Amino acid sequence: MNGAMSEGPIRTDRVITDGAAGLITRVEELAYELKVHEVMTSPVKTVTPDMRMSEVLVLFRDAKVSGAPVVAHGDLVGIVSIADLIRALQENNTDAAVSEYMTMQVTTLEASSPVIEALKLFKTTRVGRLPVVDQAGKLVGIITKGDITRGVLRALENDYQEEEVRKYRASHLFEDIVSDRTSLILRYRIKQGDFAHGGNASSHIKRALLRLGASPQIARRCGIAIYEAEMNLIIHTTNGGTIRVEIEPHQILMETIDDGPGIEDIDLAMTPGYSTAPDSVRELGFGAGMGLKNIQRCVDDMYIDSTVGRGTRLEMRIFMKPEEQLGDANSTGEWAARAGAARAAAREAAREKETIP
Numbered sequence: 001m002n003g004a005m006s007e008g009p010i011r012t013d014r015v016i017t018d019g020a021a022g023l024i025t026r027v028e029e030l031a032y033e034l035k036v037h038e039v040m041t042s043p044v045k046t047v048t049p050d051m052r053m054s055e056v057l058v059l060f061r062d063a064k065v066s067g068a069p070v071v072a073h074g075d076l077v078g079i080v081s082i083a084d085l086i087r088a089l090q091e092n093n094t095d096a097a098v099s100e101y102m103t104m105q106v107t108t109l110e111a112s113s114p115v116i117e118a119l120k121l122f123k124t125t126r127v128g129r130l131p132v133v134d135q136a137g138k139l140v141g142i143i144t145k146g147d148i149t150r151g152v153l154r155a156l157e158n159d160y161q162e163e164e165v166r167k168y169r170a171s172h173l174f175e176d177i178v179s180d181r182t183s184l185i186l187r188y189r190i191k192q193g194d195f196a197h198g199g200n201a202s203s204h205i206k207r208a209l210l211r212l213g214a215s216p217q218i219a220r221r222c223g224i225a226i227y228e229a230e231m232n233l234i235i236h237t238t239n240g241g242t243i244r245v246e247i248e249p250h251q252i253l254m255e256t257i258d259d260g261p262g263i264e265d266i267d268l269a270m271t272p273g274y275s276t277a278p279d280s281v282r283e284l285g286f287g288a289g290m291g292l293k294n295i296q297r298c299v300d301d302m303y304i305d306s307t308v309g310r311g312t313r314l315e316m317r318i319f320m321k322p323e324e325q326l327g328d329a330n331s332t333g334e335w336a337a338r339a340g341a342a343r344a345a346a347r348e349a350a351r352e353k354e355t356i357p
Contacts, residue, residue: 029220037111039151042141046071049099053088067129078102184247190233192240202227221298228291229256249326254316263306
């Protein structure tokens with residue numbers, strides 16, 4: 001969590017309305033799930049600083065693009081857009097070199113970043129395209145809002161049938177488990193600065209909820225809240241932290257705990273756009289200062305306790321209406337079976353993660 005010390009815990013109690021919950025659509029959920037490299041355009045059309053703007057005109061026309069990164073000796077040095085080309089045309093200066101018109105201060109995005117970070121950057125920078133780089137800073141693609149739209153549409157076409165098969169398989173596990181009261185507890189250790197795996201925990205938690213029988217709306221609210229909390233641990237902590245989720249038929253409790261540096265002013269930290277993320281993090285496309293507000297939007301109850309130099313505890317709760325409860329509250333066998341299935345799904349996800357190089 002960002003910042004330093006609070007005078008005491010702060011609690012916000014509210015019940016999210018059906019109208020507000022309805023704003024969290026599958027499209028918004030995919031923005032948190034999809035990675036930039038899954039939707040970006042690659043390979044990307046590039047130009048060099050010494051090319052003429054007349055050549056850029058031909059490239060834009062033939063390739064049907066409205067912007068291109070500028071690369072010199074394999075390094076990204078700028079970006080030229082159709083607005084720059086129009087300016088050269090207005091000045092009757094199409095023989096000028098690209099270096100005279102290009103923008104040298106370029107905002108980039110890592111290929112492993114979730115698409116939601118690209119959307120945040122599009123909103124804050126108001127640019128039309130973002131060059132995409134790998135962890136070494138080398139150009140690997142470019143992303144526009146159109147790329148995101150096409151990527152989301154492809155995902156919508158593919159995910160329904162695949163998830164139905166997974167749910168069917170999970171629902172037939174641990175059918176004979178019986179207990180008076182069963183809760184499923186999921187724990188994840190989040191490393192500071194581990195942007196490559198940012199969003200993994202929230203994705204696994206959302207998947208477990210869906211296989212337990214949670215509604216897509218409940219799963220989406222939890223997924224977004226956990227994602228933002230997860231990124232706070234990655235960006236603002238000293239040693240990372242822990243995510244703990246306890247799932248019961250009638251409620252979901254989500255917690256993050258870290259050991260520093262703490263939040264100095266919680267009210268200020270809740271202000272949209274306020275962030276203490278360093279420039280190195282902002283250059284990666286993170287730290288837009290909307291995390292806590294996005295969490296507050298998605299949960300029914302949010303509690304923050306933070307002390308400078310000692311750490312922060314964030315508690316989030318979602319309460320299920322009777323028709324939303326996971327299984328019959330008076331028939332714990334069904335709930336236990338679903339909980340067992342979700343445990344198996346979580347273990348499967350963990351094994352998949354371990355096999356990823």
